[in-house]
Amino acid sequence: xxxxxxxxxxxxxxxxxxxxxxxxxxxxxxxxxxxxxxxxxxxxxxxxxxxxxxxxxxxxxxxxxxxxxxxxxxxxxxxxxxxxxxxxxxxxxxxxxxxxxxxxxxxxxxxxxxxxxxxxxxxxxxxxxxxxxxxxxxxxxxxxxxxxxxxxxxxxxxxxxxxxxxxxxxxx
Amino acid sequence: xxxxxxxxxxxxxxxxxxxxxxxxxxxxxxxxxxxxxxxxxxxxxxxxxxxxxxxxxxxxxxxxxxxxxxxxxxxxxxxxxxxxxxxxxxxxxxxxxxxxxxxxxxxxxxxxxxxxxxxxxxxxxxxxxxxxxxxxxxxxxxxxxxxxxxxxxxxxxxxxxxxxxxxxxxxxxxxxxxxxxxxxxxxxxxxxxxxxxxxxxxxxxxxxxxxxxxxxxxxxxxxxxxxxxx
Numbered sequence: 001x002x003x004x005x006x007x008x009x010x011x012x013x014x015x016x017x018x019x020x021x022x023x024x025x026x027x028x029x030x031x032x033x034x035x036x037x038x039x040x041x042x043x044x045x046x047x048x049x050x051x052x053x054x055x056x057x058x059x060x061x062x063x064x065x066x067x068x069x070x071x072x073x074x075x076x077x078x079x080x081x082x083x084x085x086x087x088x089x090x091x092x093x094x095x096x097x098x099x100x101x102x103x104x105x106x107x108x109x110x111x112x113x114x115x116x117x118x119x120x121x122x123x124x125x126x127x128x129x130x131x132x133x134x135x136x137x138x139x140x141x142x143x144x145x146x147x148x149x150x151x152x153x154x155x156x157x158x159x160x161x162x163x164x165x166x167x168x169x170x171x172x
Numbered sequence: 173x174x175x176x177x178x179x180x181x182x183x184x185x186x187x188x189x190x191x192x193x194x195x196x197x198x199x200x201x202x203x204x205x206x207x208x209x210x211x212x213x214x215x216x217x218x219x220x221x222x223x224x225x226x227x228x229x230x231x232x233x234x235x236x237x238x239x240x241x242x243x244x245x246x247x248x249x250x251x252x253x254x255x256x257x258x259x260x261x262x263x264x265x266x267x268x269x270x271x272x273x274x275x276x277x278x279x280x281x282x283x284x285x286x287x288x289x290x291x292x293x294x295x296x297x298x299x300x301x302x303x304x305x306x307x308x309x310x311x312x313x314x315x316x317x318x319x320x321x322x323x324x325x326x327x328x329x330x331x332x333x334x335x336x337x338x339x340x341x342x343x344x345x346x347x348x349x350x351x352x353x354x355x356x357x358x359x360x361x362x363x364x365x366x367x368x369x370x371x372x373x374x375x376x377x378x379x380x381x382x383x384x385x386x387x388x389x390x391x392x393x394x395x396x397x398x399x400x401x402x
Contacts, residue, residue: 073399075195078314124250124321125314148318149189 064096064168065103067129069117072110078126081147082106084154085128088161096169128161130168142168179327183337186319186327187344195313200349202265202388203308205381207301207353211364212374217357220301221350227305229342232320236328236338239321246325250317257311262393264307268300269385272378305346316345 066089068082089097089104096102107114109123121129121143131141144164150157191200207224210216238244270276312320320341328337360377364370394400 073395075314077193077195118247118251122247124246125254125317127318143322145318145322148315149323151315 061135063101063133065131068106069109069123070126077151084157085161088158092162130165132168179331180340183340184344186324187341190316190319191345191348193315195315198388198391199308202384203349204353205384206304208357209377209381211357211360211377212370214358214361220298221353223302224305225346225350227302228309228346229339231306231309232338232342236334239325240334246321250321253312254317258396261311262389265385265389269382269389272382
């Protein structure tokens with residue numbers, strides 16, 4: 001009986017602590033070690049201020065941004081989606097990336113300055129979004145929502161991302 | 173093939189895909205053990221499985237109707253459920269596990285009353301499967317959110333079927349768990365009957381379920397509350 005009481009007491013204390021912890025405001029943003037940016041959607045050419053190299057050139061009027069959105073918690077499938085997407089972009093569009101016509105941005109939507117992306121792109125989970133920017137204004141965007149269904153087939157996944165991205169790049 | 177039937181089949185497949193993806197694995201194991209724990213009476217296992225399925229169906233049906241009717245915004249709902257449901261699932265699972273292990277008891281007094289309470293708890297136990305389905309379906313993880321909000325809802329909108337598509341999706345999400353639970357329970361039942369040890373096995377099944385609930389509960393606490401990268 002004593003043993004039971006002790007176990008119950010430990011459980012109650014643990015659960016209470018856990019709930020208090022859960023209810024405290026989320027401040028532990030940026031748990032991932034990756035470089036993340038806090039770009040804004042409509043401010044196109046200035047969007048990549050955090051990039052390592054200055055990609056923008058004044059002549060470029062049409063540009064495509066591939067965003068991968070994630071939160072503080074990074075699940076196995078989510079990391080896989082990010083890795084496959086990055087691979088699809090980097091292997092398929094090396095030229096465009098170099099020329100600044102295409103940009104790859106990884107964004108943590110749990111950071112307060114990035115929360116607006118959730119409403120902007122109607123996000124409901126970790127997502128890959130392609131955005132078309134003409135003369136500094138976003139003209140259209142698409143959430144590549146099939147990535148979750150294609151997760152088990154890397155080849156199809158990469159082909160799908162490259163096809164969608166190419167369609168955005170070719171539109172001028 | 174009729175496009176509507178094809179859409180219904182897609183809804184079912186999306187459900188199965190949700191269920192067999194790695195992220196709901198922990199809750200699926202908990203559900204399988206909970207449904208299958210009454211190895212002594214396969215009828216009750218079957219009934220628990222049906223109730224679990226109904227619980228999941230109900231969740232998706234309510235969410236589907238509210239979203240299609242435009243009463244809830246997808247981003248708000250999706251982020252709210254992913255953030256809070258998973259957080260509270262841990263403590264709930266630990267408490268249910270403690271109850272199954274007998275660490276928390278309902279009988280407070282004499283034997284007659286305790287027997288009645290035990291019977292009631294038994295009945296609630298079966299209804300609990302429905303509650304479990306409802307709760308587990310509400311605790312979205314990235315992949316279930318993607319498949320439900322991103323694939324199933326557009327399908328329901330396209331075919332103007334905000335009742336049927338979420339319902340079929342719900343059945344799909346419960347199907348693998350239901351099948352596993354029934355298979356395991358039937359297997360254990362025949363072994364138990366062969367060795368004439370059904371009562372003992374049932375007691376152990378209940379204990380094992382309790383341990384699984386506590387372990388899964390702690391897993392959820394560590395991952396979703398303390399943000400441990402497991």
